[in-house]
Each structure stands twice: as structure tokens, then as C-alpha cells.
Amino acid sequence: MGNVTEADTRRAIGANIKRLREAHEPFWSQERLAMETCRAAGVPAAPLGRKEISRYETGKRAPREWLPFIAQALGVSVEELLPPDAPAEPPLPTLAEYLPDDDPLAPLRDPAGRRIGMAEVRDLGQRVHGLRLADDVMAGGDLIRPALRELRRAVRLYRRGTHSGHVSRQLLVQIGELAQIAGWIASDAGQLADAERIYRLGISAAREAGDSTLVGNVAGALAYQYSNSGRETDGVVLAQVALAESGADAPAEARALALDRLAWAHTQVGDVQGVMRALGEASEALVPRQERDRAGYLYWVNAEELRIMESRCFTELRRPLRAVPLLREVLAGYDATRTREMALYLSWLVMALADANEPEEAAATARRMISLAADVSSRRTGERTRIVLRRLGDFVAVPEVAELLADQERATG
Incomplete structure (x- = not known):
């Protein structure tokens, strides 16, 4: 096909969406396709509307994360929506x-x-x-x-x-x-x-x-993955093993990180006492002590990162009065170039604000979070976006939330 531009791809996908929508029996309007797409995605019908479908069909905007759900709504594979003579990515x-x-x-x-x-x-x-x-x-x-x-x-x-x-x-x-x-x-x-x-x-x-410290660090990273992917019990066990592997004499940052991951693992299984104990020990571990060499891979572990984990744990445990102040404090001075992390941490602030029954501020925060996450090629930000939208669906009667849900796609442009 020669040099296929992004605009060419958008227009080709849009033409396929329009063709399949208009061929649907019974005929589907753009509004009906938007509603069915939201249903396929498991989110309230408001986040995607007729205007967004129109933008997709005219090639003005790429469906991005909505593409699989549009395909599901139309009863076709994603490949059928892609340009027929251009290879998929x-x-x-x-x-x-x-x-x-x-x-x-x-x-x-x-x-x-x-x-x-x-x-x-x-x-x-x-x-x-x-x-x-x-x-x-x-x-x-x-x-x-x-x-x-x-x-x-x-x-x-x-x-x-x-x-x-x-x-x-x-x-x-x-x-x-x-x-x-x-x-x-x-x-x-x-x-x-x-x-x-x-x-x-x-x-x-x-x-x-x-290198026992490195063994503990890599094992802790795997434990964190377990905790976030449906293997919560395995996550707790491996996080405990990782902490033991690191050893009591590990650098302060290594021990604090291992304890932070253990706190998160306990959070995912609802062990409140385990969470509080691990968070407390992580803070104590980071207290300055005798100077020693620190591995380069621990450069990012500091008190701010511990506060972020603490706030995330409190959010997951539905303790917004403790989570919200921590998240606000950390995010106020967070490095804006770390877009993925900023989007992720904002997503936890949205959830904490929703739990605190502050839907207006939650909607404003979600708008910022979704805008940041739109162009980030991360499975985690995509999942958090869907989680945030589902949670805000509980407040659809609030005007600010309704506006966000109805206008979400435009806000990500």
C-alpha cells in the first residue's frame, strides 16, 4: 500500500465501522452503536456518544482502546475493522x-x-x-x-x-x-x-x-505481578519470600521496597493488620542508618514512593480519609514527565474521592487522569481507566460526572 499514514489508517477504520454499522440488521444509528459499544466494554452508556462515533467514522479520531469493543458490538473481529490491504501493527x-x-x-x-x-x-x-x-x-x-x-x-x-x-x-x-x-x-x-x-x-x-538483595528485588517484582493479576495468595507468599531473601542487612531502600510490596500483597487479600505492619516496617527501614553502597536499581525508592504505596493501600482498603490527603500531597509535587505513573496515581485519587462521596472533585480528577492515559501504551493505565469509569457510573446523576461520562472521548483528544 506504500507509505500508509496514520490519517490513512484512521479513515480506513472509520469507513469500515460506518459500512458495518449501516449494514447491521436492524439498522443501527451512530447513537445505537455508541450504546452497544459501551455495553460491550462494561461501562455506563455515557462515556461514548454519537459525536464520538461520527469522529471515528470520518477518520478525525482513532478509536484506540474502544476498537475491540466496537468490533464486539458489531459482531466482527478487530481485524475486519483494520485496513484490508495494510498489515496490522x-x-x-x-x-x-x-x-x-x-x-x-x-x-x-x-x-x-x-x-x-x-x-x-x-x-x-x-x-x-x-x-x-x-x-x-x-x-x-x-x-x-x-x-x-x-x-x-x-x-x-x-x-x-x-x-x-x-x-x-x-x-x-x-x-x-x-x-x-x-x-x-x-x-x-x-x-x-x-x-x-x-x-x-x-x-x-x-x-x-x-546477590541476595537482587534475588529479593526480582522475586518481589514477580510477587507484585501476582498480586495484580488474580494470584493474590501467591503474591503474599512470594512477597514474604522476597523479603526473607533480601535479608535483614540489605540496603535500606531494598528492604523498604520489599516491605512495600508485601503491604500491597496483604492489601489484595484484605489483611488489614498485615498491611499496617508492613507499611510501618517499610517506613522504619528507610530511616537513615549507616552509609553503605546502594544498588543503582533502587534509585527511585524514597519516602515519597512509600507515601504513594501507603495511599494506594488505604484506597484499596476503602479508607478515603487517610488516602486522599496523602495522594494530594504526593501528586502536588510529582514529576509531570512520568505520565504513566501520574495517570495511575490520579486513578487511585479518583477512587478515594468517590469513596469519600466527593463526586464533583472525582470527576475533575478523572478527566485529568484519562487525558494523561489516552496515549500511554500501558495495560495498567487502560485497566485503571475502565475501573474509574465504572466507579463514577455510580454518580451519573451528578452533573459534573454526567458531563465527564458523556464527553470523555473528546477530553482525551
Whole structure:
């Protein structure tokens, strides 16, 4: 099809939506399609209206996250709405494309392999940290390909090269750190099975390197995924194991992070006492103590991040009087370039305000949250947007909420 522009794709999708809508028996108006799409998405009928469907059909706007639900309403696959002569966006890569089927950490022991020294290890470490910094401002869907390429490169470096015992250990440490951030990116992109395999690779590398703090950090990241993906009990167990692996002598930030993840795991199973105990211990762990080296991957763990987790726990436990002040305080000074995190934290503020029976402010906050999340390629922000809209549906009689629900798509433009 040549150089297909985004506008071309929008117009082609819009034409397909219009054609299928008008061919529907009985005939569906744009308003009826909007209503059926909201029903398919499980949200109140107000978030999507006739004007939004019209914008889609004329190619003025892309349906984005609404596309699967429009397809479901029309009784067709998403592929049938895409341009017929243009390939769909390439699927996200899987781990199998990047790592060997056997033990990824088994050295090939090639005597002719390139000699690897600390210079290569330092280069790898800089790329790993660069990936972490990129994750601060970009979402999983945007980073999954470079993350998996780096992981493959690191594993091949370890397997194919020859290196001393010290270099070998440092390579394993970097693979463990890379697996932690790559697993996080895969999880954010919605590739949970791959994320778990990546995390397990990182745990193996860190354990072989003898770095217990790193073992605990990677295991804690997997526990966090469990807690957020329907494996709440497994999340508690693994979070406890991760804390134990880190050890009492772990850096303050590592222990605080492990305790924070344990608090969240307890939140997901409704263990209030466990939550309060873990949050208290996390705050105590971060109190300054004897100076020692801190791993680079802990650069972001600070008192502000602990307050964010505390506020999220209180929100999930339906304690808005404690959650709202904390969230307001943290968000007032939060780095606006971290769009994904800002959108996520605003979503918890929406929920806390709704629980506090403040629907007007909840609607205003939701408008800001949804606008930020609109162009973020993250499974988590998409899920939180749907959760927020469903929650605000309880206040549809409030004018500010009704306006938001009726105008939500325009606000994301």
C-alpha cells in the first residue's frame, strides 16, 4: 500500500465501522452503536456518544482502546475493522523469539569465544540503567522490543564469551537487573506469562551471582505481578519470600521496597493488620542508618514512593480519609514527565474521592487522569481507566460526572 499514514489508517477504520454499522440488521444509528459499544466494554452508556462515533467514522479520531469493543458490538473481529490491504501493527515479541529453549544461562564454553572484560560489563550496566530511566517516562508497549533485544544480547554475551570468575559474576548481576526491568516492561505491556519467565531468569542469574538483595528485588517484582493479576495468595507468599531473601542487612531502600510490596500483597487479600505492619516496617527501614553502597536499581525508592504505596493501600482498603490527603500531597509535587505513573496515581485519587462521596472533585480528577492515559501504551493505565469509569457510573446523576461520562472521548483528544 506504500507509505500508509496514520490519517490513512484512521479513515480506513472509520469507513469500515460506518459500512458495518449501516449494514447491521436492524439498522443501527451512530447513537445505537455508541450504546452497544459501551455495553460491550462494561461501562455506563455515557462515556461514548454519537459525536464520538461520527469522529471515528470520518477518520478525525482513532478509536484506540474502544476498537475491540466496537468490533464486539458489531459482531466482527478487530481485524475486519483494520485496513484490508495494510498489515496490522506487528504483534509484540515473545520471549521465545529472543532466548534459547534450553537453560538460557548455560555457558556454551566455546574456547574460541570472545574474551569479555569489565569494560563490556560496564557498557551493559549503562544500557540497563538507560532502560530503567526510559521506563520512567515511557510505557511497556513502547519499550518491550528494545528490552527483549537487550536481554538477548546480555545472555548471548554471557553464554558465548569467555570470562573470569569476577567478570562472570558481574555479568550475571547485570542479567538479573536487566531481567527485573524487562519483566516489569513486559508486565506493563500485558505480556504476563513472558514477564514471569523473564523474572524467573533474573532470579536464577542473581542467585548464581550470589546477590541476595537482587534475588529479593526480582522475586518481589514477580510477587507484585501476582498480586495484580488474580494470584493474590501467591503474591503474599512470594512477597514474604522476597523479603526473607533480601535479608535483614540489605540496603535500606531494598528492604523498604520489599516491605512495600508485601503491604500491597496483604492489601489484595484484605489483611488489614498485615498491611499496617508492613507499611510501618517499610517506613522504619528507610530511616537513615549507616552509609553503605546502594544498588543503582533502587534509585527511585524514597519516602515519597512509600507515601504513594501507603495511599494506594488505604484506597484499596476503602479508607478515603487517610488516602486522599496523602495522594494530594504526593501528586502536588510529582514529576509531570512520568505520565504513566501520574495517570495511575490520579486513578487511585479518583477512587478515594468517590469513596469519600466527593463526586464533583472525582470527576475533575478523572478527566485529568484519562487525558494523561489516552496515549500511554500501558495495560495498567487502560485497566485503571475502565475501573474509574465504572466507579463514577455510580454518580451519573451528578452533573459534573454526567458531563465527564458523556464527553470523555473528546477530553482525551
